[in-house]
Amino acid sequence: MSRPDNITRRTFLKRTATCAMTCMGLHGCGQFKPVSTRDVPEDRPNIILVMGDNVGFTEFGINGNDTIKTPHLDAFAREGVRFDRFYCNPMCAPTRASLMTGRYYYRTGVIHTSRGGAKMHGDETTLAEHLKTAGYATGIFGKWHLGDNYPMRPQDQGFDSVLVHKSGRLGQVPDKPNSYFDPVLWSNGERVKRQGYCTDIFFQEAKKFIEDHRSRRFFVYLPTNVAHTSGEVGLQVHRKYSEPYKAMGLDDKTATVYGMITNLDENVGRLLDKLDALDLRRNTLIIFLTDDGNVRIDVAGFRGRGQPSVYEGGLRVPCFVQWPAHLENKGLKIDAIASHIDILPTLMDVCGLNLPAEHVIDGVSLMTLLEGRNSRQPERMLFFQCHRGLTPKRYQNCAVVTQRFKMVGYPDTFNERKLETSGDNPVLELYDLATDPGENNNVATRYPDELAKLRTAYDAWFDDVKSTRQFTPGYIHLGSDAENPTYLCRYQDGAYIDQQPTGWPVNVERSGQYEFTINRGPVAEKGRIYVSIDDKIMSKPLEQGQSQATFTLPAGRAKLNVWVQEQGKPYVPRSQEDTIGDVVVRRLEN
Numbered sequence: 001m002s003r004p005d006n007i008t009r010r011t012f013l014k015r016t017a018t019c020a021m022t023c024m025g026l027h028g029c030g031q032f033k034p035v036s037t038r039d040v041p042e043d044r045p046n047i048i049l050v051m052g053d054n055v056g057f058t059e060f061g062i063n064g065n066d067t068i069k070t071p072h073l074d075a076f077a078r079e080g081v082r083f084d085r086f087y088c089n090p091m092c093a094p095t096r097a098s099l100m101t102g103r104y105y106y107r108t109g110v111i112h113t114s115r116g117g118a119k120m121h122g123d124e125t126t127l128a129e130h131l132k133t134a135g136y137a138t139g140i141f142g143k144w145h146l147g148d149n150y151p152m153r154p155q156d157q158g159f160d161s162v163l164v165h166k167s168g169r170l171g172q173v174p175d176k177p178n179s180y181f182d183p184v185l186w187s188n189g190e191r192v193k194r195q196g197y198c199t200d201i202f203f204q205e206a207k208k209f210i211e212d213h214r215s216r217r218f219f220v221y222l223p224t225n226v227a228h229t230s231g232e233v234g235l236q237v238h239r240k241y242s243e244p245y246k247a248m249g250l251d252d253k254t255a256t257v258y259g260m261i262t263n264l265d266e267n268v269g270r271l272l273d274k275l276d277a278l279d280l281r282r283n284t285l286i287i288f289l290t291d292d293g294n295v296r297i298d299v300a301g302f303r304g305r306g307q308p309s310v311y312e313g314g315l316r317v318p319c320f321v322q323w324p325a326h327l328e329n330k331g332l333k334i335d336a337i338a339s340h341i342d343i344l345p346t347l348m349d350v351c352g353l354n355l356p357a358e359h360v361i362d363g364v365s366l367m368t369l370l371e372g373r374n375s376r377q378p379e380r381m382l383f384f385q386c387h388r389g390l391t392p393k394r395y396q397n398c399a400v401v402t403q404r405f406k407m408v409g410y411p412d413t414f415n416e417r418k419l420e421t422s423g424d425n426p427v428l429e430l431y432d433l434a435t436d437p438g439e440n441n442n443v444a445t446r447y448p449d450e451l452a453k454l455r456t457a458y459d460a461w462f463d464d465v466k467s468t469r470q471f472t473p474g475y476i477h478l479g480s481d482a483e484n485p486t487y488l489c490r491y492q493d494g495a496y497i498d499q500q501p502t503g504w505p506v507n508v509e510r511s512g513q514y515e516f517t518i519n520r521g522p523v524a525e526k527g528r529i530y531v532s533i534d535d536k537i538m539s540k541p542l543e544q545g546q547s548q549a550t551f552t553l554p555a556g557r558a559k560l561n562v563w564v565q566e567q568g569k570p571y572v573p574r575s576q577e578d579t580i581g582d583v584v585v586r587r588l589e590n
């Protein structure tokens with residue numbers, strides 16, 4: 001079978017496999033493969049995955065916070081199963097990549113959260129793709145943050161119904177200006193304006209999706225953007241949610257964040273009510289967690305509060321689970337370590353699907369823990385690291401967690417892009433979490449053998465994840481029928497060296513004529529537009545006010561850069577977080 005020239009190899013293979021599986025009457029378990037010999041349970045549950053943003057373990061009443069009001073989630077946790085030691089990466093996009101793939105994020109092409117580091121390779125197979133090939137209707141409502149261009153968008157990665165914002169937070173470029181109220185969003189690739197508060201909108205869309213698909217199995221991914229607080233619009237909620245906290249004496253920021261969480265809690269309650277009304281609650285598996293810690297008011301004494309830290313305050317998050325038809329151990333509290341990489345293998349296990357053979361899966365199924373059959377798993381280690389920049393450095397802001405011990409490397413160096421780490425004598429700390437969950441006493445000298453064991457394990461892990469893709473972010477495809485024109489956001493998706501933009505890694509699907517339109521800002525003097533494709537540089541003159549020119553691009557992967565040199569002025573690369581320098585690339589029909 002030959003494939004049309006205007007369809008990518010990945011899309012062609014997926015369509016071919018789906019067609020073959022349909023003809024054979026089989027369901028798929030992984031990319032391009034049917035489920036093998038495992039029996040697929042007829043009573044597979046509906047699945048709902050709700051995730052908060054930048055909300056820590058202790059920012060819920062059930063976890064000891066007497067100030068915040070989260071009655072619905074507290075009751076949900078009490079009546080279900082909850083993890084006491086659930087871990088995520090302390091940054092948004094890395095956690096989301098691991099959640100969707102069951103893999104450590106370095107394997108997927110995601111490096112950090114912006115400036116080219118939050119683009120997951122399109123050939124990664126997501127949880128949505130697995131479930132879709134198994135017959136599930138799939139929907140995402142909220143924050144994706146794994147790439148805004150083909151083939152990295154949620155609609156390219158297994159989701160049938162999509163309502164999301166772009167970039168890492170609502171109001172970030174390229175959707176700037178924006179607001180948590182009446183936001184501009186993207187519905188299945190189309191720009192839309194919605195009325196209401198963002199969290200309410202996402203939950204309303206999810207409930208509509210559930211009602212529309214109540215006669216079949218569905219997977220709902222609800223990754224909210226609250227309570228993310230950075231940026232110009234990161235602190236917005238209706239006064240009725242924040243004012244009660246201000247009346248308690250909390251500062252404006254904390255009161256607003258707590259109001260955002262209370263609104264989220266209220267929406268979870270409405271979602272559960274909808275499931276009850278549709279008689280779907282009993283056979284729906286619901287997971288609630290958050291993407292990182294960054295706690296604000298810490299009732300547990302965790303270190304790493306309010307920053308992307310690998311101390312417990314940055315890594316440890318809530319995780320509450322219910323599946324009334326199957327998990328009958330109400331109030332079960334699990335103290336075994338678990339993490340974001342375990343969600344995919346757990347849900348694959350629940351659905352009777354085999355893990356894919358084409359990708360390493362780092363997580364494990366948590367079903368024996370959730371069912372109460374085991375209180376412990378075999379000894380395991382969890383690995384974490386976070387930093388700015390596209391070049392991970394060994395030991396920088398890293399952690400290795402076991403059931404008892406934790407190694408921390410070069411802590412709180414998240415923003416140090418030029419940090420020099422030592423391979424011979426690195427800065428490493430060791431904590432006994434069994435007796436010191438607050439990480440107050442470094443016991444590295446007391447347990448040198450334990451530190452050496454964790455360091456050796458970290459080195460092997462770092463080498464392994466590096467070998468997968470050599471820390472190369474995903475490529476934006478140009479000239480695809482799936483997305484033409486393509487919007488190239490300089491700040492969010494362009495590569496940077498020393499905080500200066502150097503262009504975009506792209507895959508030109510077919511050679512030909514491409515029209516380039518660059519945002520020059522309010523002043524557009526006479527000059528030249530330059531397009532570099534790897535080492536080849538092309539240019540054309542621009543008249544005053546002109547911002548568009550056409551160039552011929554060869555097919556293949558390359559580093560693409562576009563800039564304007566105004567007449568009589570030096571060119572200065574723009575590193576600010578704005579849309580000046582953003583480019584729209586349109587393939588022209590030849």
